[in-house]
Amino acid sequence: MTSTTHRPAPSTDGEPDAATGGPTARPATARRRRRSQHRPVWEEAPGPLGFTGKVVLLAFIVLAVAFPLYTIMLTSVSTQADVTRSGGLVTVPGELSLAAYEQILSGGIVTRAALVSIGITAVGTLLSTVVSVLAAFGLSRPGSFGHRPLLFVLLITMFFGAGMIPTYLLVSALGLIDSYWALILPTAVSAFNVLILRSFFMGIDPAITDAARIDGAGDWRVLFQIVTPMSKAAIAVVALFYGVGYWNAFFNAMLYINDNAKWPLQLVLRSYVLQGATLPGSGAGQIDVATGAVTGLPVKMAVLVLAVVPILLVYPFVQRHFTKGVIFGAIKG
Known part of the structure; x- marks a missing residue:
């Protein structure tokens, strides 16, 4: 009398198999290793609050750097009428001109x-x-x-x-x-x-x-x-x-x-x-x-x-x- 050993089916990642047409079986540990290969072992995965905080901080830094450059470049291609109307540096595009350059x-x-x-x-x-x-x-x-x-x-x-x-x-x-x-x-x-x-x-x-x-x-x-x-x-x-x-x-x-x-x-x-x-x-x-x-x-x-x-x-x-x-x-x- 032969006994059959039942093993759990391996998890799949959704990729089609060339022989059967079904998904290819890959261990779940391989997927986890692939997801975490770019993160050091001592670094925890960022939580929702930490991820949101990083995005907000980076966006603020980019805005603080890019906005002055934006106003300077926009003012340099603006007409004197737009500069006078804005009272200084131009923040809203108006009539553009390369006369200054x-x-x-x-x-x-x-x-x-x-x-x-x-x-x-x-x-x-x-x-x-x-x-x-x-x-x-x-x-x-x-x-x-x-x-x-x-x-x-x-x-x-x-x-x-x-x-x-x-x-x-x-x-x-x-x-x-x-x-x-x-x-x-x-x-x-x-x-x-x-x-x-x-x-x-x-x-x-x-x-x-x-x-x-x-x-x-x-x-x-x-x-x-x-x-x-x-x-x-x-x-x-x-x-x-x-x-x-x-x-x-x-x-x-x-x-x-x-x-x-x-x-x-x-x-x-x-x-x-x-x-x-x-x-x-x-x-x-x-x-x-x-x-x-x-x-x-x-x-x-x-x-x-x-x-x-x-x-x-x-x-x-x-x-x-x-x-x-x-x-x-x-x-x-």
Whole structure:
């Protein structure tokens, strides 16, 4: 007499079976594992109240960031009549016009300042990134010449600075007053960025570089063909730090640049937007009858948008490297 063992039917997830046409049987534990594979084992599943609170908080943060940008961009493409009717910044779209952008990009001081900022940012970012990579690679090798003294000097610069007056005297003695190099060289190297790259370089497996040296590779080849390709994330983040710093800098230009034709965009923004000065040929906040161009607040908001948008366009392409490039380097350091 044979006995039949009855086992409970496995739970199904609704997917059709190719042989029988019915649902495919999968254990319930597999489904639970699949649902929780993106959550750490120590993190509890969010409850309805906690989930709702997170959504409300994130929505408030997004609104607090997006609404000022929205009003600034809308005001920059509004007519002077809409600005006058709203009493300042425009929040409700009316008649849209690009006259403000046509005016500031027609070859005047704003266009020239934008080109100056682009040039300084490109040259300064390239120079600072290359110097920081070279310094970090040398300091990441414990047996390199002057390793500890140079590292100690680098750390001191993070806590103590020469001050404004000695720095100005140095820049003046080097003949850099009214020179674009005065906007690059005094801030060319950041000790913090060098230490980030050094931590990342020290996290690379020494066996890789040792194998390259056994094959006859020198230090330059190890740096440019092995270390640099493996550190693209950290280098991209550091380059973004330098780029944002050069693009937003205005204080050095205010100190060292006396010629208005050499002003970067941020100094123009500070002088003509924040301090209320009038752009040459823009009038005092009215409509230019001869050209029909909008002036006043729309022009100021257009300059502000021109100063902010380039960083907003570049940041998303580098943002994905932040976790891998900076946090990883800090943990390994």
